[in-house]
Amino acid sequence: MSGASVLCQSNLLSLPNNPPQNSELNAKFNDQGWLSLLKRCKSMEEFKQVHAQILKLGLFWDSFCGSNLVATCALSRWGSMEYACSIFRQIEEPGSFEYNTMIRANVNNMNLEKALLLYAEMLERGIEHDNFTYPFVLKACSLLGALKEGVQIHGQVFKAGLEDDTYVQNGLISMYGKCGEINHACDVFEQMDERSVASWSSIIGAHASVELWQDCLMLLGDMSSEGRHRAEESILVSTLSACTHLGSPDIGRCIHGILLRNISELNVVVKTSLIDMYVKCGHLEKGLWVFQNMAVKNKLSYTVMISGLAFHGRGREALRVFSEMVEEGLAPDDVVYVGVLSACSHAGLVKEGLQCFNSMQLVHKIKPTIQHYGCMVDLMGRAGMLKEAYDLIKGMQIKPNDVVWGSLLSACKVHLNLEIGEIAAENIFKLNQHNPGDYLVLASMYARAQKWTDVARIRTKMAEKHLVQTPGFSLVEANRKVHKFVSQDKSQPECDTIYDMIHQMEWQLKFEGYGPDTSQVLLDVDEEEKRERLKYHSQKLAIAFALIQTSEGSPIRISRNLRMCSDCHTYTKFISMIYEREISVRDRNRFHHFKDGTCSCKDYW
DNA sequence: TGGCAGATCC
Numbered sequence: 001m002s003g004a005s006v007l008c009q010s011n012l013l014s015l016p017n018n019p020p021q022n023s024e025l026n027a028k029f030n031d032q033g034w035l036s037l038l039k040r041c042k043s044m045e046e047f048k049q050v051h052a053q054i055l056k057l058g059l060f061w062d063s064f065c066g067s068n069l070v071a072t073c074a075l076s077r078w079g080s081m082e083y084a085c086s087i088f089r090q091i092e093e094p095g096s097f098e099y100n101t102m103i104r105a106n107v108n109n110m111n112l113e114k115a116l117l118l119y120a121e122m123l124e125r126g127i128e129h130d131n132f133t134y135p136f137v138l139k140a141c142s143l144l145g146a147l148k149e150g151v152q153i154h155g156q157v158f159k160a161g162l163e164d165d166t167y168v169q170n171g172l173i174s175m176y177g178k179c180g181e182i183n184h185a186c187d188v189f190e191q192m193d194e195r196s197v198a199s200w201s202s203i204i205g206a207h208a209s210v211e212l213w214q215d216c217l218m219l220l221g222d223m224s225s226e227g228r229h230r231a232e233e234s235i236l237v238s239t240l241s242a243c244t245h246l247g248s249p250d251i252g253r254c255i256h257g258i259l260l261r262n263i264s265e266l267n268v269v270v271k272t273s274l275i276d277m278y279v280k281c282g283h284l285e286k287g288l289w290v291f292q293n294m295a296v297k298n299k300l301s302y303t304v305m306i307s308g309l310a311f312h313g314r315g316r317e318a319l320r321v322f323s324e325m326v327e328e329g330l331a332p333d334d335v336v337y338v339g340v341l342s343a344c345s346h347a348g349l350v351k352e353g354l355q356c357f358n359s360m361q362l363v364h365k366i367k368p369t370i371q372h373y374g375c376m377v378d379l380m381g382r383a384g385m386l387k388e389a390y391d392l393i394k395g396m397q398i399k400p401n402d403v404v405w406g407s408l409l410s411a412c413k414v415h416l417n418l419e420i421g422e423i424a425a426e427n428i429f430k431l432n433q434h435n436p437g438d439y440l441v442l443a444s445m446y447a448r449a450q451k452w453t454d455v456a457r458i459r460t461k462m463a464e465k466h467l468v469q470t471p472g473f474s475l476v477e478a479n480r481k482v483h484k485f486v487s488q489d490k491s492q493p494e495c496d497t498i499y500d501m502i503h504q505m506e507w508q509l510k511f512e513g514y515g516p517d518t519s520q521v522l523l524d525v526d527e528e529e530k531r532e533r534l535k536y537h538s539q540k541l542a543i544a545f546a547l548i549q550t551s552e553g554s555p556i557r558i559s560r561n562l563r564m565c566s567d568c569h570t571y572t573k574f575i576s577m578i579y580e581r582e583i584s585v586r587d588r589n590r591f592h593h594f595k596d597g598t599c600s601c602k603d604y605w
Numbered sequence: 606t607g608g609c610a611g612a613t614c615c
Binding site: 035064067068071075096097100101104131132133134135136138139165166167168169170171172173174196197198199200201202203204205206208233234235236237238240241244268269270271272273274275276299300301302303304305306307308334335336337338339341342345369370371372373374375376377378403404406407588589 | 606607608609610611612613614615
C-alpha cells in the first residue's frame with residue numbers, strides 16, 4: 001500500500017505541508033513534554049488530541065516523535081492498527097525502529113502475512129534489519145507454519161551477523177519447532193553459548209509442537225540438573241501439556257508442587273494448563289477445584305473446563321459452566337461451542353445439543369465450522385438418529401470432510417446400519433482420504449453381518465493402498481514412569497509375569513460371568529483364535545501390569561491412542577469389581593471411569 | 606525508544 005493511498009482513505013489528521021520553524025511554544029512542548037503526554041493516553045480520543053497538538057507544533061517532523069506516535073498507537077491496548085499504519089506511512093524515512101514496531105504490532109494482532117510483507121519491504125528498501133527485527137518476524141513464520149520463509153529468514157540472520165543473539169536464537173528454535181523441523185531446532189539450541197530460561201522454554205515448546213512429550217519431560221530434567229535456571233511458569237506450561245498428553249498425573253502433580261514452591265500467585269495461563277492437565281489425566285475434581293478458586297478466568301479457562309467436563313461425560317455441568325461464562329459477559333466463540341456441543345454429544349443430551357447449535361448461529365452469530373458439524377453428526381449418530389445426521393450432512397453449507405463422514409460411519413457401526421454406513425464410507429474414499437480406521441470400521445460392519453466376501457474385499461483394498469492399521473497402544477503410569485503397551489506385545493521385560501497375570505485374571509473373569517465378545521475381531525478365523533487375539537489387547541496388558549506393579553486398592557489410569565473396543569470395555573468393568581480398583585481409561589474422545597463393575601459412561605459412547 | 610518462550614477444538 002502506498003503512502004498516498006493511506007492518506008486519502010484515513011480520517012487521519014492532515015500533515016502540514018512544511019515543517020514550521022521552531023517556535024518558543026514548540027520548545028516548551030518539546031523534549032519530554034509530548035512524550036509524557038503520549039504515555040498518559042488511555043484512549044484513542046486522547047491520543048488523537050495529542051497527535052493534533054504535535055502536528056500543530058510541527059513536531060511530527062522530528063523523527064523520534066513520529067516513531068513514538070506509531071509505537072504508542074500500534075502497541076497500546078486501546079490503539080488502532082489502521083490509524084497507526086496511516087501515521088507510519090506519513091513518516092518520510094522510516095527506519096528499523098518504525099518497521100520493527102509495525103511488524104511487532106501486526107504479529108500481535110495476528111496479521112501475520114502483513115508482518116512478513118513489511119519485513120520484505122524493509123529488505124527491499126535496504127533498511128537495516130537488526131536483532132530486534134527477527135524475534136517477531138520469526139514468530140510470524142511460527143504461527144503461519146511457514147518453513148520456507150523461516151529458512152530464508154535464518155539465512156538473513158547469518159548475513160546480518162545476528163546468529164549469536166539469544167533472542168533471535170530462541171525465535172529460531174520456536175520457528176523450527178512449530179514448523180515440525182525439530183532437528184534444526186535442536187541444532188540451534190546446541191550451538192548456543194548462552195542459554196536463557198526462555199531458550200529452555202523454546203526448546204521444550206519445540207518438542208511439544210512435534211508431540212515428543214517424553215522429551216519435554218526429559219529436557220525439564222536436563223535443565224534442572226544443570227542447575228542454572230529455575231523452572232518457571234512458561235516452561236511448566238509446556239511440560240504440564242506433556243503430562244496431559246502422556247496421561248501422567250503424578251508427574252503433573254510434581255510440577256504443580258514446583259509451581260507452588262517457586263511462584264506465589266500463578267497466572268491465568270498456568271492455572272488453565274493445570275486444569276487441563278488434571279482433567280485430562282482423570283482428576284476431574286482437582287481440575288474443578290483449581291477452576292473454582294481462580295480469581296480471574298478468561299475465555300480459555302472456561303473452554304478448558306467445559307471441554308474437560310465434556311470429556312468426562314458430565315454434560316449438564318458443562319452446560320452450567322457455559323451459562324456462567326455467558327453471565328460473566330464473556331462472548332462465546334466457536335471453540336467454546338465445540339466443547340459445549342461435544343458435552344451434549346457425550347452425555348446424550350440431544351435436545352440441548354440441538355438448542356445450542358441453533359442459538360450459536362442465531363444469538364451469537366457464529367457460523368458453524370466443520371468441527372461443530374462433526375459434533376452434531378456425532379450427537380445425532382450416537383442417539384441413533386442416523387437418517388437425521390445424514391440429512392444434516394447433506395444440508396451443510398461447507399463441504400463435509402472425512403471426519404464428519406467418519407462420525408456417521410462409526411454411528412452406523414454402533415447402530416448396525418450397513419446401508420447408510422456404506423454411503424458414509426464411499427464419501428470418505430471419494431475425498432481421497434484413506435484412513436485405515438475407516439476401512440476397518442466398514443470391514444467390521446461386514447464382519448458382523450457375516451459378509452466375509454465384503455470383508456475380504458475391503459482388506460484387499462487396504463493392502464493395495466498399503467494401509468496399515470495404526471498399532472493400538474496403552475500408556476499406564478506406575479512408579480512415576482510411563483509404560484507403553486502395544487497389542488499382542490511380547491517385547492516387555494516383564495512379559496512373562498504379565499502373561500501369567502492375564503491367565504490368572506481370565507480364570508476369575510470367567511467365574512464372574514465374563515465372556516469375550518469375539519465380534520470385535522475382524523478376521524475370519526475360528527473362535528479360539530479370535531479369543532486369543534482379544535486377550536492381549538494393549539489395554540488388557542496395561543491393566544495386568546498395573547495390577548502387579550501398584551499397591552492394592554490404588555487407582556489405575558490408562559490412556560490410549562485408539563478408541564476402546566467394546567470387549568475391553570466389558571472386561572475392564574469386571575476387573576474393577578473383582579480387584580476392587582478404580583480404573584480410568586482415556587481414549588481419543590473421552591474418559592471412562594470404571595468402578596464396582598460399572599462405567600461412568602453408562603455404556604453410552 | 607523496542608525483542609524471545611506458554612493453555613482450548615469431533
